[in-house]
Amino acid sequence: MNENRTHHRGRITAAMLILTLAAAVLAGRLCYLMIVRSEHYSQMAEELHQRERTIKAARGQILDRNGTVIATNRTVCTISVVHNQIEDQEKVIQVLSKELGISEETVRKKVETYSSREIIKTNVDKELGDKIRDMRMAGVKVDEDYKRYYPYDSLASKVLGFTGGDNQGIIGLEVEYEECLKGINGKILTMADAAGVEIENAAEDRIEPIAGNDLQISLDVNIQKYAEQAAYQVMEKKGAKGVSVIIMNPQNGEILAMVNAPEFDLNHPFVLPEGQENAGEKEKQDLLNQIWRNSCINDTYEPGSTFKIITAAAGLEEGVVKLEDHFSCPGFRIVEDRKIRCHKVGGHGSETFLQGMMNSCNPVLIDVGQRLGVDRYYKYFEQFGLKGKTGVDIPGEASTIMHKKENMKAVELATVSFGQSFQITPLQLITTVSSIINGGTRVTPHFGIQWTSADGETVHKYDYPEGERILSEETSATMRYILEQVVAEGSGKNAKLEGYRIGGKTATSEKLPRSLKKYISSFIGFAPADNPQVIALITINEPEGVYYGGTIAAPVIADIFKNILPYLGIPETEEETVSAIRIYG
Amino acid sequence: MSGRQPVRQEEGRQAQAQPRKKKRPRRFYDYSLLFTIIFVTVFGLIMIYSASSYMAQLRYDDAGYFMKRQAMIAAGGFVGMILVSKIDYHFYAKFAVVSYILSYILMIAVSLVGREVNGKKRWLGIGPLSFQPTEFVKIALILTLAVVITNMGKRVNDIKNMGIIVAMSVPLAGLVAANNLSSGLIICGIVFVMLFVATDKKLIFASCMGIAGFFYCFAGQIGHFLETIGLLHSYQLERINVWLNPEAYAQEGGFQVLQGLYAIGSGGLLGKGLGESIQKMGFVPEAQNDMIFSIICEELGLFGAVSVIFIFLFMIYRFMLIANNAPDLFGALLVVGVMGHIAIQVILNIAVVTNTIPNTGITLPFISYGGTSVLFLMLEMGIVLSVSNQIKLEK
Numbered sequence: 001m002n003e004n005r006t007h008h009r010g011r012i013t014a015a016m017l018i019l020t021l022a023a024a025v026l027a028g029r030l031c032y033l034m035i036v037r038s039e040h041y042s043q044m045a046e047e048l049h050q051r052e053r054t055i056k057a058a059r060g061q062i063l064d065r066n067g068t069v070i071a072t073n074r075t076v077c078t079i080s081v082v083h084n085q086i087e088d089q090e091k092v093i094q095v096l097s098k099e100l101g102i103s104e105e106t107v108r109k110k111v112e113t114y115s116s117r118e119i120i121k122t123n124v125d126k127e128l129g130d131k132i133r134d135m136r137m138a139g140v141k142v143d144e145d146y147k148r149y150y151p152y153d154s155l156a157s158k159v160l161g162f163t164g165g166d167n168q169g170i171i172g173l174e175v176e177y178e179e180c181l182k183g184i185n186g187k188i189l190t191m192a193d194a195a196g197v198e199i200e201n202a203a204e205d206r207i208e209p210i211a212g213n214d215l216q217i218s219l220d221v222n223i224q225k226y227a228e229q230a231a232y233q234v235m236e237k238k239g240a241k242g243v244s245v246i247i248m249n250p251q252n253g254e255i256l257a258m259v260n261a262p263e264f265d266l267n268h269p270f271v272l273p274e275g276q277e278n279a280g281e282k283e284k285q286d287l288l289n290q291i292w293r294n295s296c297i298n299d300t301y302e303p304g305s306t307f308k309i310i311t312a313a314a315g316l317e318e319g320v321v322k323l324e325d326h327f328s329c330p331g332f333r334i335v336e337d338r339k340i341r342c343h344k345v346g347g348h349g350s351e352t353f354l355q356g357m358m359n360s361c362n363p364v365l366i367d368v369g370q371r372l373g374v375d376r377y378y379k380y381f382e383q384f385g386l387k388g389k390t391g392v393d394i395p396g397e398a399s400t401i402m403h404k405k406e407n408m409k410a411v412e413l414a415t416v417s418f419g420q421s422f423q424i425t426p427l428q429l430i431t432t433v434s435s436i437i438n439g440g441t442r443v444t445p446h447f448g449i450q451w452t453s454a455d456g457e458t459v460h461k462y463d464y465p466e467g468e469r470i471l472s473e474e475t476s477a478t479m480r481y482i483l484e485q486v487v488a489e490g491s492g493k494n495a496k497l498e499g500y501r502i503g504g505k506t507a508t509s510e511k512l513p514r515s516l517k518k519y520i521s522s523f524i525g526f527a528p529a530d531n532p533q534v535i536a537l538i539t540i541n542e543p544e545g546v547y548y549g550g551t552i553a554a555p556v557i558a559d560i561f562k563n564i565l566p567y568l569g570i571p572e573t574e575e576e577t578v579s580a581i582r583i584y585g
Numbered sequence: 586m587s588g589r590q591p592v593r594q595e596e597g598r599q600a601q602a603q604p605r606k607k608k609r610p611r612r613f614y615d616y617s618l619l620f621t622i623i624f625v626t627v628f629g630l631i632m633i634y635s636a637s638s639y640m641a642q643l644r645y646d647d648a649g650y651f652m653k654r655q656a657m658i659a660a661g662g663f664v665g666m667i668l669v670s671k672i673d674y675h676f677y678a679k680f681a682v683v684s685y686i687l688s689y690i691l692m693i694a695v696s697l698v699g700r701e702v703n704g705k706k707r708w709l710g711i712g713p714l715s716f717q718p719t720e721f722v723k724i725a726l727i728l729t730l731a732v733v734i735t736n737m738g739k740r741v742n743d744i745k746n747m748g749i750i751v752a753m754s755v756p757l758a759g760l761v762a763a764n765n766l767s768s769g770l771i772i773c774g775i776v777f778v779m780l781f782v783a784t785d786k787k788l789i790f791a792s793c794m795g796i797a798g799f800f801y802c803f804a805g806q807i808g809h810f811l812e813t814i815g816l817l818h819s820y821q822l823e824r825i826n827v828w829l830n831p832e833a834y835a836q837e838g839g840f841q842v843l844q845g846l847y848a849i850g851s852g853g854l855l856g857k858g859l860g861e862s863i864q865k866m867g868f869v870p871e872a873q874n875d876m877i878f879s880i881i882c883e884e885l886g887l888f889g890a891v892s893v894i895f896i897f898l899f900m901i902y903r904f905m906l907i908a909n910n911a912p913d914l915f916g917a918l919l920v921v922g923v924m925g926h927i928a929i930q931v932i933l934n935i936a937v938v939t940n941t942i943p944n945t946g947i948t949l950p951f952i953s954y955g956g957t958s959v960l961f962l963m964l965e966m967g968i969v970l971s972v973s974n975q976i977k978l979e980k
Contacts, residue, residue, distance in 0.1 A: 008917055009909045011782040015921065016905040019928040020898055026935045027894050033849050033939055034887040041850020048847065049863050191863060 049191045057183030058146050058454070059167050060212030062160060062174075064221045065256075065449065071160055071174070071266075074149035077129025077142050080119045081111050086139030096120055096140070099132055123147060148174075150266035156224050157263040158294035159394065159447065170269075171292050173217065173447060176393050180451050183212030211454035217447040218254035223247055223564050231261040231538070234556050238543035244296045244426060247560070250434035250526060250535040253443035253464060255392075256564075264291050298396050300423035301539065304509030305360045305491075305549070306524045307419030307429070312357055312482060313436045314380035315368040317475045323354045323482070333363040335414040340366060343508075357482050358490025360506065362418045369417030374408045377416070384470050385442050386424060390431045392445045400424045419507065426522075430537040433524055435467065437483065437503065437532050440476040442467030484529035487554075492523065494554035497561050499572035501529035504557065506549035511542070518542045523553035527561055533570050536560060613910075613976035614670075615969075618903040622666075622951070622966050625896055626659050626959070629952035636865045636880040637873035637954065651873050651954050658956040662963030669967025670974060674916055677968065681732040684725035685753075691718035692760040699764075707765055716957040719761050719768040724961055724968075726757060726772060727779070727922030734783045735915040741783050750780060767945040771929055778925030779918060782908075801942070805829050828943035842940050844869045848879040849890075849939065856886030873954040875946050878938045893952075897931045907973045916972040923965045 033041070062071035079100065086092055093111050097104040100121045110118040124132075126144070133142040148163040161172020168182070169175035186209030231243040245259040265271065272279060272287055279287055293299065315321040331347030333340050342348065342362040348355075356364030369377055381387060381402070389397045401423040403412050415421035427445055435442045443464075450461040471479075483503035486492045492504045504525030511518040521543055526535035538553050546552060566572075633655055638648035647653075691709060695718050699706040708715040733750060740746050754776045762769025781790050800807060808825040811817035823834065831839035831846065848864035851857070862883045865872040872880050882890045904924035911917040927950050934949040936942045948955050950962055 005914070005917075007785060008782060008914065012905055012908045012917065012921055015778055015782055016901055016924070019901060019924075019932065022932045023894050023898055023928075023935075026932060026939065026941065027891050029939045029941050030849070030882070030887060030890050030894075030935075033846065034852055034882060034890070035854065037846075038850050038853045041847050042853070044843075045847035045851045045864065048868065 050189050055186035055188060055206075055209045056146055056167065057185045057209035058211040059148060059163065059183060060181040060451070060454065061214045062181070063214060063216045064219050064224075065216065065254075066220065067216070068221045070152055070155065070219070070221060071148065071150050073146040075126045075144050076122070076147045077124040077126060077132075077144055078119060078122045079124055079129065079132060080141045080143070082139050082141060083111065083113060083118070086111065086137075088137065092137050092140055095132070095135065095137065099128060100124065152221065152225075153267055154263040154265050155221065155228065156219060156258060157266050157269075158260045158292060159219065159258045160266060161292075162266045162269045171396075172294070172394055173215070175395050177215050177448060177451075180215055181212040183454070184210040186210070213451040213453050213458075213460075215451050216449045218249075218256060218449050219258070219447060220256045222567060224257040224259065226563050227257040227259045227536075227560055228261065228263065230556050230560050231259045234538075234540060234543075234552065235261050238540060238545065238552055240540045240543045242295060242541040243538065244541075245536065245538045245556075245560070246296050246426060246430050247534060247536045247564070248430060248434060248445060250438045250443065250532045253431070253434070253445045254449070255445055255447055256534065258294075258296055260293075260295050294394065294396070295539075295541070296426045297392060297394050298398055298425075300398050300401055300425050301520055302420050302423055302509045302512075303429050304419040304507035304520070304522065306433070306505045306507040306522055306537075308357065308360060308365045308417075309433055309436060309479065309483065309505050309524075310380075310384060310386070311365050311368055311377075311417045312353075313384075313471055313475060313479050314372060314377060315353075316478055317380070317471055318372060318376055320371040321353050321368050323352065323478065325353045327351055327353065327356050327361070327364045327367055329356070329359075329361050329363045333366045333414070335366065335370070335410050338411050338414075340411075340414055354482060354485060355490075358486050360486075360491045365417045366414040369413050370410065374405070374410075374413050377413055378405050378408065381416075384432050384435065385467075386428065386432055390425075390428055390445050392427055393448050397427070398425050400428060419509065426537055426539050430524060430535060433505075433526075433537075434532075434535050435470055437476060437480050437526060437535070439473050440469050440471035442470050480529055480532070483526070487525065487529075491550045492525070492554050494550055495523060495525050495558045495561075497527070497558050497565075500527050500561065500565055500570075501573055502527045502558070502561065503529040503532070504554065506554055508547060508549045519547040521547050521549040521551075521553045523549050523557050525554070525557040525561065527565055528570060528573060534561075534564065534568060611978040612974055613978050615903060615907060615973035618900065618907070618966070618973065619970065621896065621900050621903065622963075623663075625900070625951040626663075628893075628896075629959075630656050630659065631859070632877055632881055632952055633873045633954050635860050635862065635884060636877050638860075639866045640872070654956065655954050655959065659959050659963070662960040665960070666963040666967035666970065669964055670970030672971060673975060674919060674968055674971040677728060677971075678732050678915065681729045684721075685729040685757075688718075688722045688725045688757055689760070691721060692757070692764065694718070696760075696764060705765075716960070717765075717955075719765050720957045720961040722757060722761055723768070723772060723775065723926055724965055726754060727775060727919060727926065727965075728968075730754070730776065730779050731915055731918035731922060734779065734918055735913070742785050747780060747784060747786070747789075751776070765946070767933065767947045770945070771926065771933070771947070774929040775922055775925045778929070779922050782921045783914075783918060804943075824943055828940060831940060841870065842944055845876050845879040845938050846940060848876075848883040852883040852886045852890070854887050856882070856884050856889055859884050875934065875948055875953060876938060877953050878935055878949050881952075882938075894931075894935070897927070897950075901928050904969060907969060907976070910976050911972050912975045912977070916975060920969050920972050923969050926965065927962075 058073050061069050064070050079096065081092065089111060093104055093107050097107040102121065107120060110120055129142045132140065146167065148167060150160065159172055161174035162170055163174050164170050169178045174181065187207040227245045227247055231245050234240070235243040243261045245257065246255065247257040248255045270288065272284065276287060328350045329342055329348040331342050331345050340362065348359045348361045351359060351361065351364065353364060386400055387402065389399060403422060412421060431443060431445050444467060446464055448462045450459055452459050480503055483505055484501055487495045487502045487504045491506050495502055495504050502525055504523060507522045509520045511520060520539055520541055522537065522539040524537040526532040536557050538556050540553055543552055630652055634649060634652035637651040641650040642648040695706065695709050700708040700710045700715055702708055707717050707719070709718050730750060733753065734741050737746050754772065758769050758772040761772055804825055808817060808822050812819060812822045827834040827839040827842060831842040844864060848862065848869055862880050864883055865880050869876045869879055881893060901924055904920050908917045908920040908924065911920060930947060930950050934947045937944055937947055948958050951959065
């Protein structure tokens with residue numbers, strides 16, 4: 001028995017030692033995990049626990065050329081409830097439903113929902129948000145957020161564009177300058193449990209947001225306002241589908257105003273016009289795209305007679321025509337087998353080139369075109385930059401639709417000469433004309449002037465290099481003279497303005513298909529005629545009744561000029577100087 | 586049963602404990618073990634509170650939900666333990682046959698009418714009370730084997746008689762394993778330890794451990810081989826793969842293992858401090874249960890974790906002392922069985938938590954949340970203390 005017990009004691013001790021050894025091995029394993037691998041696992045655990053909460057960066061403002069704010073941010077509040085923290089549930093339900101105008105049932109459902117955070121309402125005005133916050137109800141959270149706000153509602157809507165739910169630009173300058181405006185979102189890194197609920201009192205890392213840069217654009221709110229007013233007036237008067245106006249500095253391409261009536265409310269860009277609220281999803285999107293379209297840039301049209309400026313400039317530059325060259329207009333011109341009519345049925349009879357331009361006579365320009373020939377005409381078309389895009393800083397610029405050179409025969413050449421059978425954007429037309437009258441250098445139309453960082457420290461000017469020369473100074477001066485004469489005594493006389501020297505050209509384009517008898521009336525005008533500081537193009541889409549550009553479009557430009565020329569500080573000229581123009585060869 | 590020197594340091598205290606019983610021989614009572622049990626149980630309650638309060642608050646609106654339940658059962662178990670420890674352990678030998686048969690009945694009952702919790706049919710219940718019969722089986726088997734081996738005397742060294750003991754245990758272990766694999770493993774371990782102590786065989790035990798070690802070292806290769814010949818299902822192989830490389834098999838289940846490792850690793854040397862664990866916030870599932878050791882590691886660091894291991898080692902050391910000084914073989918075997926039970930369960934739990942062996946649900950004795958477990962552990966401790974109480978002290 002005794003021996004047996006000794007044996008057992010030995011065995012028991014052995015068993016205990018083996019078990020202790022196993023425990024020691026595990027302790028070693030623990031040392032390995034908690035010392036050697038500690039960093040590795042700590043880091044992986046940290047990544048698992050950290051939650052990122054974004055702090056939205058304030059989007060940069062958009063200022064007009066005088067510093068007037070035309071796009072800014074408004075602080076809005078998001079009201080939410082945290083079920084676990086609510087103390088007086090009935091009061092919370094009652095107050096929130098009353099203040100936010102939501103039914104008690106809806107609020108109750110959300111308040112009683114067992115979740116980390118239930119949003120009651122977003123985009124609540126700051127005032128109301130502050131009021132609710134001041135009540136200090138436990139479990140009710142008021143978070144501030146930015147929302148884009150446009151103080152002038154619909155002003156230059158299609159130029160500025162608007163932003164979407166994440167404050168990202170959707171159309172217009174808001175898209176083009178997205179990178180400049182958006183800023184860098186900040187972050188709050190917090191610890192969260194497995195369900196994603198943030199842990200209170202855990203250390204948080206905070207990365208401050210960097211606000212976006214303020215963008216200054218060349219647009220002038222006052223000019224824009226006035227141009228919009230004028231556009232709406234003529235649109236209403238003529239029952240037109242739309243009126244667009246571009247006002248620009250022909251010397252450097254800065255756009256002062258761009259109107260696309262009807263504009264839309266930038267603060268409510270998704271509101272459909274009355275009677276169409278129930279459109280389907282796709283129709284709705286199509287409708288909205290139509291509403292948001294910037295026809296100055298996104299759409300092309302047949303420029304018609306205003307394009308005669310280009311034909312004339314090419315002819316003069318190439319030397320195939322002079323101001324006093326004589327032409328005769330029987331009311332039509334036969335090119336190959338086609339009889340192309342002049343707008344004056346009886347014809348203008350015998351006239352000089354200058355008179356032909358003043359009369360906007362088609363046969364005269366057809367002749368100039370034919371003298372140039374397809375090759376040379378095409379060369380100038382390209383040289384003037386008409387084949388490419390203008391490079392304006394608004395997305396979605398439409399390309400020119402033009403005959404291929406090899407397909408261009410005498411008939412096509414003839415129609416192109418007076419602005420038909422091809423399409424360009426209104427902006428392309430005003431840019432090319434600017435380049436022709438400004439002394440002969442191509443300009444890049446643009447809005448962006450400079451951006452300033454939110455702290456005001458960094459300023460970056462946008463650089464628009466002087467464009468290449470497309471026309472001699474001399475021809476440019478001749479063109480200014482011709483166009484001044486068009487307004488002084490020719491088809492554009494309705495644009496005359498007492499005290500100012502105005503140059504310009506009218507146009508009445510027939511929309512395709514011609515059988516519909518729909519027109520676009522337009523007028524392009526600039527002032528002062530001898531040293532153009534401002535150029536304006538108006539296009540009236542489908543006016544009813546009288547549709548001649550000279551009759552309905554020219555007076556609008558005269559009206560706009562009457563107001564903006566003094567505003568821009570362009571002095572009135574003495575009456576005598578009008579007659580004292582030098583006449584170029 | 587003469588003259589073995591009991592633990593000397595206990596004498597003084599012992600003298601105070603029973604000063605009036607002059608006629609009866611002075612008896613030993615292992616207060617070291619008793620206080621260790623109290624300490625570990627209270628430490629367990631603190632850790633249960635720390636590990637479960639966050640989720641308990643979310644789920645039951647009462648941060649102390651788990652801790653309170655455990656504390657009540659532990660208190661009840663403690664009273665039971667004291668009572669059991671005051672009765673001569675030879676009295677329990679009478680229940681050996683009954684408890685052995687009852688084990689079968691309970692195990693069959695649980696597989697037929699058991700309550701299903703979390704998709705596992707492990708509970709037997711009457712009304713609001715329910716318990717896990719596998720915990721009962723462990724203590725019953727320890728008692729039964731101790732009685733059988735004592736009755737065999739030296740004959741236990743015969744291979745035939747050893748076979749009888751194994752034959753008695755295997756059906757029960759099989760029944761338990763079918764219900765709960767890890768409990769089955771523990772039962773096998775208990776039998777293994779008790780036989781090891783009772784017999785004088787060496788080779789058999791050495792070769793058993795050798796084979797186990799071989800399987801452990803080449804589990805990956807063996808698993809692949811068994812899968813290719815179709816003996817292993819792919820989900821079983823996956824479990825081995827998850828164990829060998831939890832980061833690569835995170836989708837297949839390694840994620841759970843990784844959560845434990847994250848907790849352990851982020852504890853570092855000194856830990857984040859009591860109550861500061863983040864992994865308990867829903868990352869480690871049921872942090873108060875099997876994985877509670879990982880939360881101990883995260884909050885108390887390597888020092889805390891190793892201290893816990895030391896406390897268990899001290900407990901095992903006390904078992905060894907009691908077994909070595911037990912009045913007879915029956916008492917020694919009872920204590921050895923309990924020692925095997927506690928030690929194996931601690932070792933397997935820590936091994937699982939540290940991903941040293943494949944994941945299987947094993948609780949950490951006294952610390953993990955579990956009413957049945959703590960109740961029966963207390964009763965086992967009562968038996969051990971009862972054995973210690975039968976040790977006669979020399980004058």
